[in-house]
Amino acid sequence: MDGTPILTVLLASALPTLLPLVAQAPTLPPFGLLLFVGWRLLHHEIWPLWMAAPLGAFDDVMSGNPLGTAIFLWSVINLAIEMVDTRLFWRDYWHDWLIALGAAAAFLFGGLVFARLSGSSAPVALILPQILWSALLYPLIVRVVARTDRWRMMA
């Protein structure tokens, strides 16, 4: 049961390649990152800090980003959440939602910057819908994580 959170993140990372969807533009939100942030915000000591790197590597291989994109960005996001956690006296649902929104925006924007470094010329406006979907989807992710966590604890 200890591996359940990791498995759910891996599955979420693999979801876009598993879905039989040929998208014309970036449409799906970064499921893997949202699950990762969801677990991290639910249980702050669920993983060691460095867990972002191997999970990010899997996300890179699945998503098609240049290898290293998610390793770097997820590690940085994890460190940033750690910093925020030591600053905030308490967090409520909307803090979590804002943190997840910030994480998704940072990841998508970082991915765009890295893609542009390797020769792409995608405009910034391209990722705005994805950020919106991420913000709208996060409440659902929180519920999925909580449900899975309860199942994990009971089992």
Place this chain on the structure above:
Amino acid sequence: MARPPSRRPGVNRRAQYGLFASYVITIACAVVGLLLVVISAADPAGFAVLRAGAATFTSPIASTLKSMVRGFGTIDEQIVAYIDAGSQNADLRRQVETNRVKLIEAEAVAQENVRLKKLLGIAQESQDRVAIARMISSSSSISRRLARINAGSNAGVAPGMPVRAPEGLVGRVLIVGPSSADLLLLTDSQNIVPVRRAKDNIGAICSGRDDGTLEIKPLSAGANPFHPGDILVTTGTGGIYRPNIPVAIVVALREGYAIGVPLASPARVETVMVERAYDANIPAPVARSTAPGEASSGTAQ
């Protein structure tokens, strides 16, 4: 939610070192990630084997799911087609009549073409199809436009091969695994195709805009020569793509360039053909493997 108990271990020296080490490891991982990004940017095919290996496990699932949902993507068009059926039928009948005449003419022209090419001694293979595959999934969560097909090196697919659908060009092969391959779609901004207008020979460069449309930049300076409705086909310049594959239709004009959409929309195309890379100077390996030293088609361009 109340503030969770912090990771801060208080006065326990051992735990303090442990926490410090975890920070150091995480930062080291981030730096390694950054280095990997730089390496990937310098050599995009460098880590292709990882992605191809992962595709071996995911593509059978995606392939199965795709076979279940076939046709769902075009459900709106099917409804509209049903509503318009009557008037459309009459229209299509008229079009078929006119097209039949054009088809006969085109056949005659094609035959004449073959005859003239034989006279010139140009022997470019026209049927250089490597594999027929199905589009099974795509990179729908990132800003690069990659799609996956269910044919790989086992079927003879190699990086750089052009991929087309009956309607037009789809893209080219980027990463090849044993039983699947990743395509760089026409709509990716890194895919640049030399094109020309089908009715005359106005040349242009077509590149993706990553949002499903294409940017068509005319080669000649001055006023924008394109109009909405213009069809663009490949020129064959620079190899890879055979000449005269339909690419795009112009839908809008901008200052100095035109916006087009691919004739073979990747979202709607189901079956694609992988073809041998076109190069007039390199003879196709299948037909001429008996005479390797003889560059018989070197005069093609």
